[in-house]
Amino acid sequence: MSRPAKVVINLSALRHNFSRIRTIAPDSRVMAIVKADAYGHGLVRIAQSLEQADAFGVACLEEARELRQAKIQQRIILLEGPYSGEELTKISQLGLDMVVHDLSQVEMLEQNQLNKPVCIWLKLDTGMHRLGFSPDLASEALARLEQSAGVKEIRLMTHLASANNREDPMTRKQLQCFSQFNENMSLEKTIANSAGILAFPDAHVDWVRPGIMLYGVSPFSDSNGSQEGLKPVMTLQSKLITVRALKAGDPVGYGATWRCPEDMSVGVVAAGYGDGYPRHAESGTPVLVNGKRVELIGRASMDMLTVDLRSQSQAKTGDPVVLWGEGLPVEEVANHAGTIPYEVLCAVHKRLKFEYGEA
Ligand SMILES: Cc1ncc(COP(=O)(O)O)c(C=O)c1O
Incomplete structure (x- = not known):
């Protein structure tokens, strides 16, 4: 007998969780978050089993390249954007989307000539203070991106810091800050992680970005996946x-x-x-x-x-x-x-x- 420890991945549970997301947020497209080897579940197999996903979110070029090599055709978004100008060329060659959260990335786009312009997800910091432009700087970044030949389309995003605590007033403040910024803009938007999807319907907007709930796990400390209608993968x-x-x-x-x-x-x-x-x-x-x-x-x-x-x-x-x-x-x-x-x-x-x- 070989060592008996093994991981069993239930792909029908994964699809169940995906359709639960579609039911909860029927008007939103879904960017399935598959970074960190799909939260340990195996990047390529998970992405291949999510034919219905509109896009995949990854942390780095290596993960995106693995998906493209496996013939994954959907939009793939680098959630932290490029780490250097050299990466930008590869992002363009592989037809990837990227987050822009810092002026150095705007400069990369201005300074590198790309054969194929790329789709940008401009990240606004609405209070988490990890990645993203403050609203003032975001206007400047947006204006520069709109002028840049390397940019094909621009979408707007933010990330919620405390949506896993339903009572925390911070989420409301973040939502307010985000909608104030884009009041008169017709750009597509994305806000919600799993907790946002489950607890804040007005955060669903054009795209949702589920991670942990895809894998059947609750983002809240006071419930488990099955109480949220999910199945463990x-x-x-x-x-x-x-x-x-x-x-x-x-x-x-x-x-x-x-x-x-x-x-x-x-x-x-x-x-x-x-x-x-x-x-x-x-x-x-x-x-x-x-x-x-x-x-x-x-x-x-x-x-x-x-x-x-x-x-x-x-x-x-x-x-x-x-x-x-x-x-x-x-x-x-x-x-x-x-x-x-x-x-x-x-x-x-x-x-x-x-x-x-x-x-
Ligand atoms: C930018 C971004 N969006 C969405 C997610 C998915 O979050 P969750 O796994 O809580 O759904 C993550 C995960 O950390 C993230 O970094």
Whole structure:
């Protein structure tokens, strides 16, 4: 038997989530966010399975090139724009769109002669203060872009900082700032990430930009994907590779951080932080053994972790284990590890086998 840890990707769940986005935002086109290897799910396979997407959002030229090499025809947007003038030529050759968030990128467009002009998504900073032009500078950037021979079309975008907290007044302020800026403009616009799509219908506008919800995961801390009508796309599976009968007081794992409170059986699962399982997951983090919940005990190590089998006296070597996904929301695991599901999904290690199917 080869190492049993594997990632199972459910492509019909992905399509379900995509159609849920279409239902929620029926008048918007969808830019599916597939950066960071499609949040750990596999860039090309995910993009190939999203034939319905109107565009894909990526972080860098390398990701965009991989998609073009796989014959992905849709619009592809570099969400951080070019990092240098040399990249600009390649962006034009590959027929990519790019975000412009900084005057240095406007200068690149002015100074480089392109055979094919490119489509621009001008980014306005409406309060997040990460990327984008303040409204004053955005007017100047827009005027210069409109004059630039390298520019084919211009769209407007902004990014929401706190839409995952429905009550936070910041989103309203950002929406106001954005609409004030483009009041008399007929340019296409995009605002909403997953939280914006789910919680702020007036942020849908021309294009929506879902990431995490495509993968079946809630952007909110007070719900999970299925409560938002989504299905998990990724399941991390493995097996018990041994079952130990331990005595009361026996320590388990590195640092002996957990001791058996009584004579009990402990299962060892072939999955650990070397696979992307979060090392900071605390004792008590749920794990499914034979489809039933048990608890992680002790520290996860590189290739293995240990579970409390007191509720499963029949469990034996070879029994199936789910670390997250189908039947066990990754949101819960992330919570127990003091992180967010985005990080857990992105950290899944490429040494794992990936199986793509239509479960
Ligand atoms: C510019 C931009 N738009 C959309 C998204 C998608 O966000 P989410 O995964 O929360 O839907 C991201 C992700 O970080 C992003 O950077």
